[in-house]
Amino acid sequence: xxxxxxxxxxxxxxxxxxxxxxxxxxxxxxxxxAIYGLPKGMQPFYHRHMAYLxxxxxxxxxxxxxxxxxxxxxxxxxxxxxxxxxxxMPESWGPAVAKYSADTxxxxxxxxxxxxxxxxxxxxVFREKNADSILFYSADLAHYVQDAHVPLxxxxxxxxxxxxxxxxxxxxxxxxxxxxxxxxxxxxxxxxYLQNPEHEIWExxxxxxxxxxELLAQEKLxxxxxxxxxxxxxxERNGHTRRSYTDAFATAYQKALGTTxxxxxxxxxxxxxxxxxxxxxxxxxxxxxxxxSTPRTKxxxxxxxxxxxxxxxxxxxxxxxxxxxxx
Ligand SMILES: [Zn+2]
Numbered sequence: 185x186x187x188x189x190x191x192x193x194x195x196x197x198x199x200x201x202x203x204x205x206x207x208x209x210x211x212x213x214x215x216x217x218a219i220y221g222l223p224k225g226m227q228p229f230y231h232r233h234m235a236y237l238x239x240x241x242x243x244x245x246x247x248x249x250x251x252x253x254x255x256x257x258x259x260x261x262x263x264x265x266x267x268x269x270x271x272x273m274p275e276s277w278g279p280a281v282a283k284y285s286a287d288t289x290x291x292x293x294x295x296x297x298x299x300x301x302x303x304x305x306x307x308x309v310f311r312e313k314n315a316d317s318i319l320f321y322s323a324d325l326a327h328y329v330q331d332a333h334v335p336l337x338x339x340x341x342x343x344x345x346x347x348x349x350x351x352x353x354x355x356x357x358x359x360x361x362x363x364x365x366x367x368x369x370x371x372x373x374x375x376x377y378l379q380n381p382e383h384e385i386w387e388x389x390x391x392x393x394x395x396x397x398e399l400l401a402q403e404k405l406x407x408x409x410x411x412x413x414x415x416x417x418x419x420e421r422n423g424h425t426r427r428s429y430t431d432a433f434a435t436a437y438q439k440a441l442g443t444t445x446x447x448x449x450x451x452x453x454x455x456x457x458x459x460x461x462x463x464x465x466x467x468x469x470x471x472x473x474x475x476x477s478t479p480r481t482k483x484x485x486x487x488x489x490x491x492x493x494x495x496x497x498x499x500x501x502x503x504x505x506x507x508x509x510x511x
Pocket of ligand 1: 205244245258327331
């Protein structure tokens with residue numbers, strides 16, 4: 185019954201395509217952090233191209249404006265298939281298509297399979313030792329891996345629109361990290377080799393999905409201390425009135441969530457590094473130093489060391505070493 189209601193409301197509102205995933209700020213921060221988790225054989229190459237990778241971390245979102253097929257690659261509304269579907273759906277594309285049809289899967293989002301498509305492409309261009317393509321697909325693969333870490337990218341109620349909490353999407357993934365990054369612990373572990381990347385990305389989707397009920401419940405709880413006037417701010421854009429959460433509400437909600445947002449950011453950075461590393465290993469571990477157009481300089485070596493140390497101590501932002509700034 186619940187599921188049918190969800191589907192109906194979803195169809196009526198035509199809402200499946202909204203939502204961007206981490207916001208531009210979040211993606212850019214996560215992309216930079218991921219580089220610090222790479223092994224020695226990869227890190228200098230990725231660090232040389234850090235500005236490109238950070239900048240292009242949001243390219244798949246920008247592509248949505250011109251390519252109608254792009255939007256469903258960023259999420260999976262997994263609850264439309266049933267309450268336990270996130271645990272029971274076939275992980276591989278073929279069996280999932282056999283069960284639900286490709287059209288249905290595309291309609292409700294394909295992020296885990298998009299990650300696998302990009303994983304194969306990045307592995308291939310490592311094998312071909314093509315520096316430009318390695319950078320291109322590293323940026324794209326990373327984006328989808330990171331989107332899968334956003335809880336609201338795994339539910340049809342992706343903006344809280346089905347539970348009277350419209351606007352929750354950008355509050356959680358944009359406003360909170362932009363306002364509170366300085367308090368987040370963002371040091372993650374080293375890149376791991378992923379024996380089964382498809383299963384790994386599904387585990388990411390499951391972990392994200394498990395956070396959804398809590399995230400909705402905390403919004404309701406925090407709302408008890410607010411009135412509509414203190415909770416929302418109205419802004420006019422192109423003749424439309426848009427309602428979003430106030431700074432005061434964001435602060436209270438961040439407090440109520442504890443470390444949830446930073447935990448997902450950290451996990452996204454670690455998993456981005458692990459996917460890059462796995463593609464490099466599967467692509468035959470090409471010598472990336474040989475793919476640099478000019479040899480690495482002492483200054484680059486020193487700079488990377490400085491950033492890594494600041495990252496380990498949680499002082500990247502304090503030392504003004506983040507390439508992207510919140511405001
Ligand atoms: Zn996205």
